[in-house]
Amino acid sequence: MNLAIDIGNTKTKIGFFKEDRLESTETFNSLLELNQFLDSKETDAVIISSVNISYEDILKELKNLKNPILLNQQTSLPFKNEYKSTTIGLDRIAAVAGAQALHPEENTLTIDLGTCITYEVLEKGNIYHGGAISPGLHMRFKSMHNFTARLPLVKPEPIDAYIANNTIGAMQSGVVFGIQAEIEAYIQLVKRKYSPLTTIITGGDAKFFESKIKAPIFAIPELVLVGLNAILRYNVSN
Known part of the structure; x- marks a missing residue:
């Protein structure tokens, strides 16, 4: 085991x-x-x-x-890593390995909805190009509260109306629909270059957004663990 x-x-x-x-x-x-x-x-x-x-x-x-x-920056990986910075988070590397393990030879976009939102692009299951990082769900609410004089600290809640008639609702709308729009736009941008594209979401807030994203996605809560095991098996066999 x-x-x-x-x-x-x-x-x-x-x-x-x-x-x-x-x-x-x-x-x-x-x-x-x-x-x-x-x-x-x-x-x-x-x-x-x-x-x-x-x-x-x-x-x-x-x-x-x-x-x-x-796992560190020198660990052998089952894909080619073209990310230029050595400061990349190990959880990002593991998520890419998880996507490769589940969808070998496919173009994949992995979206990890945690403290930050990270986007990882893997070409044909073999070449990791990098991606993007943006503030996560809770970070956005905390930032509005911490960097303004009067905006309250708001907790995420499911919402339907994107036009709000009160401050808390407006904050909810800005954050939730803002993230939704960001994710959908990023999927389309990546798909223009790497098509067909398989999109996977994971992380603590993945369940919150799973039903909101208007694009074909796979929700894999344990993707990082799957990736760690894939890296482990690769190193044990080589």
């Missing part, structure tokens, strides 16, 4: 895989919780991705893992 560990800003998510099939997932609030859980588990191979905790500190906590692959 393979184990993929995705350590995010607030929570840690893990997935157990039998070859390329996801068997189960778990979410933890701390590495201590995760270490206690893994104490009774046996794994054949492990990969770890972290966005905010050093691997040195992680391995001090997760003492029972044997020779895990630590």
Whole structure:
């Protein structure tokens, strides 16, 4: 059984895989919780991705893992990476690998709706070109509140009317329909160059927008874990 560990800003998510099939997932609030859980588990191979905790500190906590692959900028990938910056987030790399694993040889656009919204373009399942980054759903509401004198802090809610007759409704409309329009426009831009195009959405706010996007999409909540497992299998076999 393979184990993929995705350590995010607030929570840690893990997935157990039998070859390329996801068997189960778990979410933890701390590495201590995760270490206690893994104490009774046996794994054949492990990969770890972290966005905010050093691997040195992680391995001090997760003492029972044997020779895990630590995803970084030097890790071998199952696709050609043409992204020029070495600061690319590891979750973005994993999402691209997940898209490739699920739709090999296809042009894919992966949209991760998290703290930020990231767009990743993979050509013919083989060449990663990069994409775009914009503020996420909650970040936009917080920004309007933090950078103005009187706008309240608003929580996302499903809305139907894009013309609002009150301030909170207007903020909801601007953010929700703004993101929807951005996503739909970006899909069309990418499709002009890479067609046919398979679009995948993932991330914490994917469910919020899944029914709103007027374009064919696949919603894959565990895409990053799928990608981590794909990178793990690629490195183990090579």
